Structure formats: structure tokens, C-alpha cells
Amino acid sequence: MDESHDVARDRAGWRLRPPLLALLGALAALAVQQLLDRGQSGTVSYIEPAAWRIATATAIGTGAGALGFGMERNRWWWAVLFAGVVGAFAGLIFYWNGGGWRVWSDWHTASLFLAIAIAVPLFQTARDQGGWRFPYPEVHGHAWTNVVLWCACWLFVGVVFALAWLLAALFDLIGLHFLRDLLRHSWFNALLFGGGFGAALGLLRERDTVVRLLQRVVTAVLAVLAPVLGVGLLIFLISLPFTGLHALWDATKSTTPILLSCVIGALILANAVIGNSEEEEATNPVLRFGAMALAVAMFPLAVVAANATWLRVSQYGLTPDRLWAVVFVALASAYGIAYLLAVARARGRWAKRARVSNLQLAFVVAGLGLFLATPMLSFNALSTADQLARLESGKIAPEKFDWSALAFDFGESGKAALKRLARSKNATIAARAKDVASKDNRWAVASVDWERSEADLLVKRLRVLPVAIPVPLELRKVLTNYDGCGNNGSDRCTILYSASSTEAIAIPQSCIDKNAQDPVPNTHGSGFIGRGWDGCGPARYRLTAGIWGKVEGAVAPRSPAERAALKAGDAAGKVEIRPVPARRVFIGGVPVGDPFE
Known part of the structure; x- marks a missing residue:
């Protein structure tokens, strides 16, 4: 009873939360800006901040975000501890992966933030429950609410900056330029961004009832799309036996991403229909049929995606991106199997089993995402070993080998492999490896391959x-x-x-x-033009x-005597025309x- 009262009291309001989160956001954003801004102007070559700076900035930003979403008046110190752990993990993993902006475009980062995005609603539920208990309605509700809050806060930040620039332009009209000058400083923009985001998060969380109502509106709108996607996916799957899988490979090289996107869309829309609990399930039979169709379609789509990925791997070998595709296909297959079994076993009451599977798989995905965010399992090393085996066994010719990927996509493992290949007994491989190792970007390597390809094609028309x-x-x-x-x-x-x-x-x-x-008549004068x-x-x-x-x-440079003769001849007017061979x-x-x- 007391525990429920505490949670209800927190959701009723906490007046200090908006200013606290605004201050927290402003200070965190300022710290990140000071760590990353090296004070370089546009005329100075950009120098990337040290790895420890980027890792520290990541830790501060991630920890502040986790604290903003997780802090309540009840058990506030739980949120502080959780945010500290999340920030420390994020910063250490970034530093462990080598730091640098390159890490931000890596799948390791996507895995890390996916794990954090799942961990936050799980923590919020445990905090409200006061222990290791995770009622599905609470977890699912927090997850959807966090998505709505995230989008709404970014929208609010955009409005804040638009308003700031509007006021700056207004003050400029009367000769007051202080706001315009402030907006030209990175530190002021950081304060404005962090403070705006934190204030929006605090204000919206003070209106938890409104936000949850907005979340229900969003899910209700998405639920309407479930029958559309469900029917479309069923038609697609029914058509496959008649069109054959080869039509997929002929149409595009992005078969796997498209199919996985369909699985993700099916998962989101199906959950929009089934809601947080039986009481929130859609009652409209069309929506329920659409959700069931999506549940049935996910696993076959994952199987086709797995087949497409296997074909690419068998034809072209392993690459880090293909290994990540294998991971995503495996997760899609896990969800597909869980939903298909739920429908097969419970039929009309499949949603209850699906909700249980969602919670179980959430822990699996969060743990797997955290593990894959670390460099403990090196996809670069696995890919390098596989590609070298294909090259050295003769399965792929040196001129067809993807040298730029080895040099620039496989990390240190690829660079070490290039050094080894430069000492190969195969003269062609050794020469190509030395040439690639001398290039500092993938475009230079690609241009060499393009020149060789064009030179080979020239033979046919020469x-x-x-x-x-x-x-x-x-x-x-x-x-x-x-x-x-x-x-x-x-x-x-x-x-x-x-x-x-x-x-x-x-x-x-x-x-x-x-x-x-033949020449043609000159329409603008007399005679002909060629x-x-x-x-x-x-x-x-x-x-x-x-x-x-x-x-x-x-023309070859003139000798001193020739230059002197030119000057003298010009002065004397000795200019003539002579026939020359x-x-x-x-x-x-x-x-x-x-x-x-």
C-alpha cells in the first residue's frame, strides 16, 4: 500500500524536477562542449579530440540522459547510481573500442545504445516496484513513454533555438546585438540545448498522465496500420513460391535490410495493437487480425532474410557488416519464432504469450547488445581471416579481391593482414598489397581498381x-x-x-x-563551317x-642567345614566315x- 502510494505521489508531481533537470542538462551539455571543442576556427585544420575526451563526453552525456529519464523523488539515489553505472559503461566501452568519432558510426555504438534504451524502462519498473520485479504493463508503458518523451524533447529544443534566433533578429532591429553574439558561441548553444532538453523532460514528466495519454494516442494511430502491413506481408509471402527467391536477388542488393525493416515494423505495429495488457488490447476484429497476420509473417520473413545473408556470405565471404546482419537476422528469427509459437499454441489469446516473450527477449537483447558493444568478439578479425583464406586459396582472384575493405573496413586486423600479404610469395598479391598499403583513403584504392578495370576493357576496342x-x-x-x-x-x-x-x-x-x-552551310554568314x-x-x-x-x-625553353635574338629582331622589325619540317x-x-x- 505504501509503495503504491509513493509511486502515485511521484507521478502526481515534483516541482523541483523541471529546474533540476534543466540545470543537469545545461551543465552536462556544457561539460561535453568543453571536452570536445578545441577552440579551432574554420581556417585551421580540424584536429580530432583525444580518445579520452570523446569517451568522457560520451559518459557524461549518456549518464545525464539516463538520470533525466530515470529520476523520481522516490528512490532518487537508485537513479543516480543507475546513471553512474550507465555513463561509466558507455565511456569505458567507447574508450575500449579505440575512441574517436569513427566509433560513433560503428555498429558497436548502435548495440550499446540499444542495450541502454532497453535497460532504462527495466530500471524504471524496478524502481517503481522497489525490487527485481517487472510487471509487463509497467515495462511496456515506460518503453513507449520514453520514446514519446525523447521525440517531444527534441521538438522542444528546436522550438527553443528558433525562438532564440527570432529574438536575436528582433533585438538587432534596435541595435542590441548581445543575443546574436551569444548565439555565435558554442558554449552558449550547449547551455541552451542542454537546458532546453532537460527542462522539456522535467516539464513533460510532471504531466505523466498527459504523456501516457499521448502514448496511447500514438499506439492507437499505429495500430490502424497493422492490417495494412499484415495483409501486404501475407501477400508477399504467398507470392514467393510463384515468383521464386531469385526475383529478390535480381531486384536489389539490399534484400536483407528491407526484410529486417519489415520484421521491425511488424513487431512495432503488432505491439501497438496488443497493448500493455488484456484490458488495452484492441477489440476491433480487423486490427486483431492484422496483428495476428504480422505475428505469423515475422518468422518467414526472417528465414528469407537469413537465406539472403547466407548467399552473400557464401559468395563474397565474411565482412563486419555481414556478421552484424547475421546478428540482426538471429534476433529477428527469435522474435519470429516466439510470436509464431504464441499464435500456434494460444490462437485467439496469443497476445498474452507474446507479451511474456517480449519481456524475456528484452533481457536477452539488452545483454547481447551490451556484449556486442565491447570488442571482446572481433568481427574485424573474423572477417579478415575469412577473406584471407579466400584469397590465398585462389577462391577469389587478386584483381577481384576487395582491397579497400581490407585496408579501411577491417580495422587493425585488416592493416596487419596487408603487411603480411606484402610479403606473399605470390608476386601479384604482394605488389597489390604494397600499393594498397601506401594509400591513405579508400577512394585512392578504388581509383586504382577502376583504372585497371577500364584498362582491361580498353583491349576490346583498341x-x-x-x-x-x-x-x-x-x-x-x-x-x-x-x-x-x-x-x-x-x-x-x-x-x-x-x-x-x-x-x-x-x-x-x-x-x-x-x-x-561533310561541311555544312554557315547560316550566319557566307561560306561553310566544318x-x-x-x-x-x-x-x-x-x-x-x-x-x-x-x-x-x-615549347622547349629558349636559350639566352635565342631570347636576345628575339628582342633584337623585334626591335629591327625582322618578322618573317619560313616553311619548316x-x-x-x-x-x-x-x-x-x-x-x-
């Missing part, structure tokens, strides 16, 4: 004169530039090149065709110090392009 002989790879690479043979797969190209020659001359077929076209393309002519290449390069036709390309006896020299 005519070599006077004798058809193989053209060196390095020469073919420069020939694919736009001012040589280009990379248009339909445009043939002729090259004058002899074995062991240090010079080559190339001209694309399109250029020859344009020079051979149909040839200005500047269209042969391109000249020369081998210098082992490197093929285009000769741009630059020149090298030039002739096709069928007709000159094409400008003389070389």
Missing part, C-alpha cells in the same frame, strides 16, 4: 598499328583518360605503337568520323623514366590534328 601487339598496362591506363581513347565502351580507338617503343599516338574513332563529315570537333586530334604519349605520360606539346598524323594521306613539333 586497334594497334602497324602490327597488332599487346599494349602495356601502364600505357592502357593513361589511354583511358578523356583526352586519349576515353572510357566510352562503344568508341573504338586506334593507336600507333611498336614493341619496345617509347612513344605512342592514339586517336578515337569518333574523332576520325567527325573529321570525315563538322569536325575543335581540338579533336591525335594524342601523343611518351615513356619517361618508366612512366607513360601525355605530351602536351609544350614537322611531324603530323596522316590518315589515308589526309593530315589530322596539329603538327607535333
Whole structure:
């Protein structure tokens, strides 16, 4: 009785909560800003903060958020302890993963915050119950309410900044620029953001009844979509035996993400229909049928997603992203099996079993997410070992191997593998590994692969004169530039090149065709204008110090005597025209392009 009274009293209101959370948010945001802002201007190259700074900022921000959502007047010290543990775990895991902004775009971070998002409503329920008890209506209610609060607080922050800039513009009209100047400082924006978010969270949590009513409205709206998605998924699954799975692979390379998104959507909408308890279940038979259809469809969708993931792994080997896909498919399958069994065993009363499964799986997902957030299980190392085995066994050719992924997606394991491959007995692998190791970004590696691919394709449309002989790879690479043979797969190209020659001359077929076209009447004057393309002519290449390069036709520097003679001749008016011998390309006896020299 006393415990229920305490919870009811907390939800009735706590006047100190809004100012406390506003102060907490402002101080936490300011601390994060001071840790991460190195005082660099736009003219200075950006320097990433040290790993400990990013990890500490993550700990402070995460801990403050957990405290804001978890704090109540009753057992407030539980919330402080919980927030401290959550913040410490977040910061240590970030630092353990190597720190840096790179970690924020990693799946490890997604796993960490998924675990925290599940842990918070579980803590809120235990706090209200005063022990390790988790009534499903309370857990589910807190989870949905937290989502609504999160979105509403971000909306409030946006309104706060819009209002601040509006007032700054208003004060500017009368010559008062203090607010505009303050908004140009990062520390002031941090205070405004943190204070606004905390104040919104405190004010909304003071109106718990309104927020829970809003949560019910949101779930009621979402529930209406359950029959739509349910029927759509059933039609999709019924159609698969007739269309075949190959239609999925032919349509897109994103089969697994699309299917998993459908499973997540089905899970959310099904729970919007079944509610927190039997009393909150939708009574409309259309909605109930839609939720049951979603429950039945989840597992088959997960099976198809698993098949798609297996095909990608078997064809292209393991990568960190594919291993994460395996994890997500496994979780989707777990939910799919639980919901399918609930429908099979309880039929019309399946929702009760589904709610029990939700609570059990919540603990599993939170624990698994926390474990996968740590580097204890290295997907990079597993992927590297698998890809190296494929390369060294000959299952994949060196030119088809994804070198950029090994260098930039597999972390330290990939970089160590590159060093090992650079000492390979296979000369092709060793040379490619050394070349990739010298690049500092994936685009440089990709450009090398693209150049090689284009150079290989050029062979199919290349005519070599006077004798058809193989053209060196390095020469073919420069020939694919736009001012040589280009990379248009339909445009043939002729090259004058002899074995062991240090010079080559190339001209694309399109250029020859344009020079051979008839002139057309000049509609803006008299005479005719040519149909040839200005500047269209042969391109000249020369081998210098082992490197093929285009000769741009630059004039050699004048000697001092020649420069003196030029000045004297100009002063004396000695300007004349003389015929000189020149090298030039002739096709069928007709000159094409400008003389070389």
C-alpha cells in the first residue's frame, strides 16, 4: 500500500524536477562542449579530440540522459547510481573500442545504445516496484513513454533555438546585438540545448498522465496500420513460391535490410495493437487480425532474410557488416519464432504469450547488445581471416579481391593482414598489397581498381598499328583518360605503337568520323563551317623514366642567345614566315590534328 502510494505521489508531481533537470542538462551539455571543442576556427585544420575526451563526453552525456529519464523523488539515489553505472559503461566501452568519432558510426555504438534504451524502462519498473520485479504493463508503458518523451524533447529544443534566433533578429532591429553574439558561441548553444532538453523532460514528466495519454494516442494511430502491413506481408509471402527467391536477388542488393525493416515494423505495429495488457488490447476484429497476420509473417520473413545473408556470405565471404546482419537476422528469427509459437499454441489469446516473450527477449537483447558493444568478439578479425583464406586459396582472384575493405573496413586486423600479404610469395598479391598499403583513403584504392578495370576493357576496342601487339598496362591506363581513347565502351580507338617503343599516338574513332563529315552551310554568314570537333586530334604519349605520360606539346625553353635574338629582331622589325619540317598524323594521306613539333 505504501509503495503504491509513493509511486502515485511521484507521478502526481515534483516541482523541483523541471529546474533540476534543466540545470543537469545545461551543465552536462556544457561539460561535453568543453571536452570536445578545441577552440579551432574554420581556417585551421580540424584536429580530432583525444580518445579520452570523446569517451568522457560520451559518459557524461549518456549518464545525464539516463538520470533525466530515470529520476523520481522516490528512490532518487537508485537513479543516480543507475546513471553512474550507465555513463561509466558507455565511456569505458567507447574508450575500449579505440575512441574517436569513427566509433560513433560503428555498429558497436548502435548495440550499446540499444542495450541502454532497453535497460532504462527495466530500471524504471524496478524502481517503481522497489525490487527485481517487472510487471509487463509497467515495462511496456515506460518503453513507449520514453520514446514519446525523447521525440517531444527534441521538438522542444528546436522550438527553443528558433525562438532564440527570432529574438536575436528582433533585438538587432534596435541595435542590441548581445543575443546574436551569444548565439555565435558554442558554449552558449550547449547551455541552451542542454537546458532546453532537460527542462522539456522535467516539464513533460510532471504531466505523466498527459504523456501516457499521448502514448496511447500514438499506439492507437499505429495500430490502424497493422492490417495494412499484415495483409501486404501475407501477400508477399504467398507470392514467393510463384515468383521464386531469385526475383529478390535480381531486384536489389539490399534484400536483407528491407526484410529486417519489415520484421521491425511488424513487431512495432503488432505491439501497438496488443497493448500493455488484456484490458488495452484492441477489440476491433480487423486490427486483431492484422496483428495476428504480422505475428505469423515475422518468422518467414526472417528465414528469407537469413537465406539472403547466407548467399552473400557464401559468395563474397565474411565482412563486419555481414556478421552484424547475421546478428540482426538471429534476433529477428527469435522474435519470429516466439510470436509464431504464441499464435500456434494460444490462437485467439496469443497476445498474452507474446507479451511474456517480449519481456524475456528484452533481457536477452539488452545483454547481447551490451556484449556486442565491447570488442571482446572481433568481427574485424573474423572477417579478415575469412577473406584471407579466400584469397590465398585462389577462391577469389587478386584483381577481384576487395582491397579497400581490407585496408579501411577491417580495422587493425585488416592493416596487419596487408603487411603480411606484402610479403606473399605470390608476386601479384604482394605488389597489390604494397600499393594498397601506401594509400591513405579508400577512394585512392578504388581509383586504382577502376583504372585497371577500364584498362582491361580498353583491349576490346583498341586497334594497334602497324602490327597488332599487346599494349602495356601502364600505357592502357593513361589511354583511358578523356583526352586519349576515353572510357566510352562503344568508341573504338586506334593507336600507333611498336614493341619496345617509347612513344605512342592514339586517336578515337569518333574523332576520325567527325573529321570525315561533310561541311555544312554557315547560316550566319557566307561560306561553310566544318563538322569536325575543335581540338579533336591525335594524342601523343611518351615513356619517361618508366612512366607513360601525355605530351602536351609544350615549347622547349629558349636559350639566352635565342631570347636576345628575339628582342633584337623585334626591335629591327625582322618578322618573317619560313616553311619548316614537322611531324603530323596522316590518315589515308589526309593530315589530322596539329603538327607535333
